[in-house]
Amino acid sequence: MIELTIVIVIIFMVLPATFLVAGKLYRQQKSVIQRSELRQSARKCAAEIKRDISAYKTCSIKSDNHGITVMSPAGSIAYSLKNGALIRKDGRGEVKLTGSDVSDLIFAQYGGRVVMTITFDYYSISSRRNEKSTFMEAVRL
Amino acid sequence: MNISPYARKPLKKAAQGFTLIEVMISIAILAIVIPAAFHILNSFKWFSHEDNYSYALFQAEAQIDSLKSRPFQSLPPFVVTAGSDGACRIPEKHVIPESLKIYSRGRAVPCQAFNKGDGTLSVSSNLKGKSLVVQCKVMLPSIEEAVTVPDKAPFEVRLQNRPIRSIAEVREVSGSSFKALSQSRCLSIKDDTVTLDKSLAGRVVDFTYYGERLSICMTGTFVTDDLKETHSQSQLKLITIEQVYGEKTNSFSLTFLKAGDR
Numbered sequence: 001m002i003e004l005t006i007v008i009v010i011i012f013m014v015l016p017a018t019f020l021v022a023g024k025l026y027r028q029q030k031s032v033i034q035r036s037e038l039r040q041s042a043r044k045c046a047a048e049i050k051r052d053i054s055a056y057k058t059c060s061i062k063s064d065n066h067g068i069t070v071m072s073p074a075g076s077i078a079y080s081l082k083n084g085a086l087i088r089k090d091g092r093g094e095v096k097l098t099g100s101d102v103s104d105l106i107f108a109q110y111g112g113r114v115v116m117t118i119t120f121d122y123y124s125i126s127s128r129r130n131e132k133s134t135f136m137e138a139v140r141l
Numbered sequence: 142m143n144i145s146p147y148a149r150k151p152l153k154k155a156a157q158g159f160t161l162i163e164v165m166i167s168i169a170i171l172a173i174v175i176p177a178a179f180h181i182l183n184s185f186k187w188f189s190h191e192d193n194y195s196y197a198l199f200q201a202e203a204q205i206d207s208l209k210s211r212p213f214q215s216l217p218p219f220v221v222t223a224g225s226d227g228a229c230r231i232p233e234k235h236v237i238p239e240s241l242k243i244y245s246r247g248r249a250v251p252c253q254a255f256n257k258g259d260g261t262l263s264v265s266s267n268l269k270g271k272s273l274v275v276q277c278k279v280m281l282p283s284i285e286e287a288v289t290v291p292d293k294a295p296f297e298v299r300l301q302n303r304p305i306r307s308i309a310e311v312r313e314v315s316g317s318s319f320k321a322l323s324q325s326r327c328l329s330i331k332d333d334t335v336t337l338d339k340s341l342a343g344r345v346v347d348f349t350y351y352g353e354r355l356s357i358c359m360t361g362t363f364v365t366d367d368l369k370e371t372h373s374q375s376q377l378k379l380i381t382i383e384q385v386y387g388e389k390t391n392s393f394s395l396t397f398l399k400a401g402d403r
Contacts, residue, residue, distance in 0.1 A: 025181055039195070063316045065287070065345045106345055108287040109317045113206055115285050134301060136199050136286065141206075 031126035038120045038133050045079075045086050045097045046116055046137035052077050053140045059114065061107045068107045068114070068139075081105045086118065103132060107139075114140035193386040196301055197355055203285045204357060204382055205395065213378070213399045217361035218276040220374055227253070227266040233279050234260055235351075240278035240360070244372040245271050274363065274372055281357040281382070282309045287347045296337045302352025303333030310349040319347060355386045364396070 049068065053059050058071040067080030075091040084100040104119040116139045124131040159167075208216065214232070221229040238257055243250050245268055254263040264273065283302040290296050311327055312319040326338040337346065359382050363375040370379070376399045384391040 025178075029181065035192070061316055065314055065316065066289075104289050106287045106289060106314075108285070108314050108345070108347060110203070110285050111206060111210060113203070113285070115203075115287070117287050132299065134288075134299075135195075136301070138199070138202060141202070 027126045031124055034122060034124065035133060038122065039135055041098050041120070042118050042135035042137060045118065046139050048088065048097060049079055049116065049139040053114070059140065061109055061114070065106050065108060067105070068116075104134075112140070113138050193355065193389070197384045197386055197391055199285075200283060200355060200357060201382065201384065201391065201393065204281055207284055208359075208380065208382075208395065208397075213397060216378055216380055216397055217279055217359065218274050218363060218378070221273050221275055223264055223268045223271050223273055225266075225269050227264045227268060228261055229264070229273065231260045231262065231275050231277070233277075235280040235282075236260060237278040237280065237358070240276075242276040244274040244276070247372045249372070272374070274374060276360070276362060276372075278358050278360045280351065281359050282349045282351050283355065283357070284349050285347070286350075287314055287345050289345050290337050290341045290343060292343045294339070296339060296342055297334045298337065298346065299334050300348060300350065300352065302350070302354045304353050305330050305333065305335065306351040306353055308335070308348060308350040312347045312349075313341070314345040314347050322346070355384060358383045358385075368396070
């Protein structure tokens with residue numbers, strides 16, 4: 001009888017802690033995946049813009065700093081925010097480069113460098129609330 | 142039959158304990174679970190490190206670009222002339238006092254006092270009118286960080302290099318131009334957020350500031366043409382930028398040549 005009591009007490013002590021740790025690990029792992037995906041998305045967009053800028057050389061930042069236009073021989077290519085997504089618009093139409101979770105997009109020119117700052121809004125499983133994640137990428141060096 | 146008093150009695154089933162195979166299985170399970178848990182924990186550490194590394198790399202590129210546009214004399218080591226009372230001023234506010242080394246004609250001389258606030262240092266009055274080479278470590282701020290001030294109250298923005306230690310410069314960004322703003326328009330600075338004046342709502346603001354997540358230092362020495370360190374003035378400076386984030390350190394060096402001397 002005493003052995004059974006000890007076993008039950010141990011189970012009651014160990015099981016909640018185990019579930020808590022397992023839950024925390026799971027949420028952290030999900031959070032890591034979320035942030036990695038966002039970073040990947042930011043880098044992908046920056047690479048796309050960098051490719052256009054290095055191909056056509058001339059670009060101008062919008063007066064409100066929330067977009068950039070690259071001048072190509074076939075017309076202009078504009079990168080801007082539309083319905084919470086970063087879009088690339090050229091003569092052929094527009095393409096969504098991110099999901100609809102972009103809350104802010106800034107282009108700023110520092111000397112010769114053009115820096116893109118992109119902020120994503122996402123529900124963090126780790127902290128269980130909405131959070132913002134910002135990434136800065138140089139699109140022209 | 143003669144039975145020894147030390148002979149073992151057979152155990153009852155309930156008192157038998159674990160068999161060898163049960164213990165082996167338990168140890169095998171633990172051997173799999175514990176390293177797996179450590180691996181998962183380490184991967185989280187790696188991730189936060191990776192996050193900081195990306196930011197440090199971005200800052201490194203930005204700092205190199207910014208240093209290239211600085212005049213040669215504003216990079217360490219500084220060349221100053223001691224006044225009549227042995228006092229002189231170095232053109233940099235964010236010097237780490239412990240790193241100060243002063244040389245006169247290639248020989249080390251002691252620093253008697255250093256005022257961190259205005260960058261004034263004192264040496265022996267025997268050195269008045271002498272040219273001194275001041276080697277030191279200078280803190281560099283985080284740069285090229287633009288944020289949009291929200292349209293609605295509270296007009297708070299969150300910066301990357303947090304907690305924020307101090308703000309050096311705030312500028313309003315409009316297209317490709319920057320307009321310096323008075324620091325009084327930053328109403329309060331908390332750990333990672335800055336509350337701005339209502340009039341900046343919806344505007345893009347750029348910050349130059351010092352934070353704790355990533356600390357950036359710059360040191361410099363004069364070098365000869367064959368890149369050997371010298372404590373005397375020369376036309377070449379070797380600048381080393383050191384970034385510290387968490388337990389990690391990045392360090393890289395650049396050489397600067399005085400314009401018009403070659």
